[in-house]
Amino acid sequence: MSLDTNTALVIIGMALATYLTRIAGLWLTQLAGVKGRARSAMDALPPAVLMAVIAPTVLATGLAETIAACITVIAAFRLPLLVAAAAGVASVVALRTLIG
Amino acid sequence: MGARSQEFSAGAIAILPVLIATAPVAVLFGTLAVVKGLSPFEVWLMSATVFAGALQFVAIDQWADPAPLGLLVFTALVVNVRHVLMTASLGRSMTGFSGPTKYVAMFFLSDEAWAFAERRVREAGLTPAYYFGIGVSMWLVWTSSCLLGAVIGRGLGDPSAYGFNFAFSAVFICILVGFWSNWRTGVVLACSGAVSATVHLLVPGAWYIMAGAFAGVGVAAALHAEIDEQKTDGVMPS
Numbered sequence: 001m002s003l004d005t006n007t008a009l010v011i012i013g014m015a016l017a018t019y020l021t022r023i024a025g026l027w028l029t030q031l032a033g034v035k036g037r038a039r040s041a042m043d044a045l046p047p048a049v050l051m052a053v054i055a056p057t058v059l060a061t062g063l064a065e066t067i068a069a070c071i072t073v074i075a076a077f078r079l080p081l082l083v084a085a086a087a088g089v090a091s092v093v094a095l096r097t098l099i100g
Numbered sequence: 101m102g103a104r105s106q107e108f109s110a111g112a113i114a115i116l117p118v119l120i121a122t123a124p125v126a127v128l129f130g131t132l133a134v135v136k137g138l139s140p141f142e143v144w145l146m147s148a149t150v151f152a153g154a155l156q157f158v159a160i161d162q163w164a165d166p167a168p169l170g171l172l173v174f175t176a177l178v179v180n181v182r183h184v185l186m187t188a189s190l191g192r193s194m195t196g197f198s199g200p201t202k203y204v205a206m207f208f209l210s211d212e213a214w215a216f217a218e219r220r221v222r223e224a225g226l227t228p229a230y231y232f233g234i235g236v237s238m239w240l241v242w243t244s245s246c247l248l249g250a251v252i253g254r255g256l257g258d259p260s261a262y263g264f265n266f267a268f269s270a271v272f273i274c275i276l277v278g279f280w281s282n283w284r285t286g287v288v289l290a291c292s293g294a295v296s297a298t299v300h301l302l303v304p305g306a307w308y309i310m311a312g313a314f315a316g317v318g319v320a321a322a323l324h325a326e327i328d329e330q331k332t333d334g335v336m337p338s
């Protein structure tokens with residue numbers, strides 16, 4: 001059992017921040033009724049964050065990663081998450097070998 | 101069997117398909133996390149206290165030695181801000197929960213637990229026992245599967261040899277596909293992706309995530325159409 005002090009601090013910090021987002025709604029019940037432009041912006045937050053996370057890998061690493069990402073998208077529309085993700089990983093390994 | 105344990109079991113049984121789907125994803129998380137340098141105990145601690153799948157994958161993707169505290173806490177707030185809206189909505193239906201119980205219950209909130217709890221609200225009303233049946237069983241499966249993945253992952257070598265460093269992107273792409281609703285989603289994703297990749301090439305550190313996220317959110321606000329909202333309001337129960 002090993003625990004680094006900085007790692008422990010980061011984990012506790014992330015846990016507190018996450019818990020804060022989970023209880024903040026109890027104080028802000030009127031937010032559930034948010035409509036219009038603000039609602040559209042908030043709904044877009046999770047996909048925008050996820051896209052921003054993967055963009056450097058998918059768009060700016062190499063041809064193999066970009067093509068494998070396209071294959072993953074097609075797979076994800078048809079297959080369960082784990083199968084589609086496995087197809088993406090398998091295709092990036094194959095493409096790296098082919099393209100170099 | 102008392103009414104409480106019946107409600108608890110009903111919640112646990114309702115969420116069972118999600119548990120089966122979650123376990124392999126949690127094993128994958130544990131494996132990737134130890135490959136990035138966390139110890140199995142640290143993997144377990146993060147899963148047990150943070151208990152947020154999407155954030156944990158994002159955090160491990162950003163992980164460095166030493167881990168950047170400010171950036172990861174900020175990322176936690178941004179990635180999980182959707183929970184504010186979920187609990188704001190669910191909070192109105194938690195009339196059977198005492199004050200302290202509500203605060204314990206919220207620790208176990210996840211996208212899936214929220215969706216199943218809201219469904220229960222419409223069907224039969226939500227009891228604390230039913231909610232904890234969902235939440236506690238998800239916590240047990242998530243933490244134990246993450247730990248299992250961490251123990252397995254210790255035996256693996258260089259992650260790029262197996263394409264494991266692409267596994268994050270592949271998992272996120274699959275989650276992203278689930279968010280697709282119409283052409284506006286495409287424009288939001290295109291802007292977020294373009295800004296993120298550009299900032300990543302020009303600015304050191306992980307600020308590209310914030311830049312891309314804000315670009316996407318800004319575009320979503322700009323593209324907002326009142327007509328669509330009226331249409332949706334007619335169909336969706338709110």
